[in-house]
Amino acid sequence: MTDLQIDTNGRLRHLLTLDGLGRERINALLDRAAQLRAGFRGGASSPRLLEGRTVVNLFFESSTRTRTSFELAARRLGAIVVNFDIANSSTSKGESLEDTLATLEAMDSDAFIVRHKENGTPARLAAHARKAAILNAGDGNHAHPTQGLLDLLTIRDHKNRIDGLKVVICGDIKHSRVARSDIHGLSALGVGEIHLCGPAALLPAANEFPHCQVDEDFDAALSAADVVIMLRLQKERMESLSGIRETDYFARYGLSHTRLARARSDALVMHPGPMNRGIEIAPDVADGPQSVILDQVANGIFVRMAVLAELLGR
Ligand code: NCD
DSSP states (O other): OHHHOTTSSSOOOOOOOSSTOOOHHHHHHHHHHHHHHHHHHHOOOOOTTTTOOOOEESSSSSEEEEEEEHHHHHTTTTEEEOOGGGGGGGGOOOOOOOOHHHHHHHTTTEEEEEEETTTTTHHHHHOOOOOOOEEEEEEETTTTHHHHHHHHHOOOHSSSBBTTTTTEEOOTTTTTTHHHHHHHHHHHHTBBBBESSOOGGGGGGGTTTSSSEEEOOHHHHHHHHHHHEEEOOGGGGOOOEEEEEOHHHHHHHHHHHHHTTTTOTTEEEEEOOOOOBBTTTTHHHHTTTTTTTHHHHHHHHHHHHHHHHHHHHH
16 A cells, blocks of 8 residues: 555655655655644745645545645645535446546546545555545545644644653544554654553454554553543444443543543643544543644644645645
8 A cells, every 4th residue: 555655756646544654754744734834824825836736525424624624725725626526426326436536537636635434445546546646534444644644743743742652542443544544653753652442342453553552441541641532433434332322431431621630731632523522522621721622623734735735746
């Protein structure tokens, strides 16, 4: 998969996963995002690096923040953005995804932002694309690389480093592409420890992440944590709720104020959204002083600008 996203000259050709992307390339993207943010916040107009380029949003699953964020990122750099209307498209008449891609590419589209419930759909389209770049906006439980990048940027902003930190990820790890991209990104940048927490039914297979500690006891894992990343129960990706009752869930795995006190006093509270208040996170924690959830959202635009500039900028 990594071969598919790097061309023969060593340039980023598509963004499919953070797995194997490497420290240098990830840091360069984060630096570029921070630079674009400084310019934007300083009141400068963003460089029109995507002037005359066409970016197509191809979302086969619902999305609020990721789709809007990609659209704003592409527009700020001067691109034309098309939001492909899947429900009313020929895909619903049985056209294959490859034929849809070829058709839209023939209209001189330069990039496709792809979200799909099946693992590997963005890679499948990348293998088929003639010139266009494919950006993975979330495939099944496999990867969500721009979410991983925005999480890294948010942590780096507040902690000035990734190396040596203790990060706890709690919730539905099994179905989470966010957890997977976070783990790949954090590991590439030398994180100290990653603890994966949740009920047994929502934990990954023991051998999937040999460098992470997998734990059913959230309270124990929180001790001395620098960063706590909370995840939603992704019911749409579960075959059944595996006997999990939402009311019981909060008691064991919800991030309450008292529970957060087990982590370091300056621990960051993160959540990729959408949040289910009262199920995985207490409202006063989500809105509290340690929460950087809206910083994550804001950073999402700048990391997507950086990725688009890297892939399409002339
Ligand atoms: C996540 C996703 O779609 O993977 N949301 C996001 O993109 N910020 C997480 C989720 O759906 O729970």
